[in-house]
Amino acid sequence: MINTCFRVIYPVLAIISEIRNLPKSVDKVTVADIFRKTLSKHPRKTAFIFEQKTWTFQDVEDYSNRIGNYFKSKGYKKGDVVALFLESCPEFICIWLGLSKVGVTTALINTNLRLDSLWHCISAVDVKAIIFGTDLSGNYDFSYTTWLRWTTKKRRNLKLLSKLPGKY
Numbered sequence: 001m002i003n004t005c006f007r008v009i010y011p012v013l014a015i016i017s018e019i020r021n022l023p024k025s026v027d028k029v030t031v032a033d034i035f036r037k038t039l040s041k042h043p044r045k046t047a048f049i050f051e052q053k054t055w056t057f058q059d060v061e062d063y064s065n066r067i068g069n070y071f072k073s074k075g076y077k078k079g080d081v082v083a084l085f086l087e088s089c090p091e092f093i094c095i096w097l098g099l100s101k102v103g104v105t106t107a108l109i110n111t112n113l114r115l116d117s118l119w120h121c122i123s124a125v126d127v128k129a130i131i132f133g134t135d136l137s138g139n140y141d142f143s144y145t146t147w148l149r150w151t152t153k154k155r156r157n158l159k160l161l162s163k164l165p166g167k168y
Contacts, residue, residue, distance in 0.1 A: 032101045035061070048090040055090045060097070067098025078103025081125050085109040085132040095131060 039057045048055040055063075076082070082099055084106050086092045096106045107125050109118070111133075122130065 030100060032064075032097060035064075035097060048093070050090050053090075060090070060094055063091070063094040064098035064101065067095050068101040071099060071104060072102050076102060076104050076128065079105070081105045081107055081127045083107045083109050083122050083125075083127045083130040085111060085122075085130055087111055087133050089133075 035057075039061050043058040043061075044056050046054050047057045047060050071082070076099075080103075082104050084092065084095060084099075086095070096108070099106050105125075107121070107127060109121050109130075113121060
């Protein structure tokens with residue numbers, strides 16, 4: 001159990017260690033920069049173990065690059081904001097990392113929010129798209145799909161994305 005916990009939190013500890021080792025005068029160092037430095041040291045080391053699947057740092061790099069390239073090809077650029085409304089999984093980190101590589105700001109939305117609170121979080125920033133997991137498109141207290149369609153009618157330029165390039 002302890003060994004498994006260490007393997008799961010190692011990526012976070014590695015990045016925190018890199019942040020602490022940065023000179024105080026460093027400006028504009030991004031999480032993507034820190035991740036690449038960690039990747040160069042440990043490309044084949046396990047970054048995540050989730051539902052019996054192992055992701056190495058190289059797997060995370062490859063998937064986050066696919067995400068970044070996908071959004072860049074769709075015209076997203078530095079300064080755009082995309083909401084990430086996704087369950088806890090390795091893809092969450094990879095999508096966030098991939099968007100940051102393009103310069104897109106990610107608004108991380110809590111999946112426990114409902115109706116007014118959810119609408120407030122999404123409308124508080126000018127998001128260009130909402131990425132949501134397929135688990136959130138089913139029936140809960142209300143239909144997320146219906147709610148998301150309703151929000152796009154209010155904001156015509158908002159895009160809903162549930163199918164992105166996958167790892168598997």
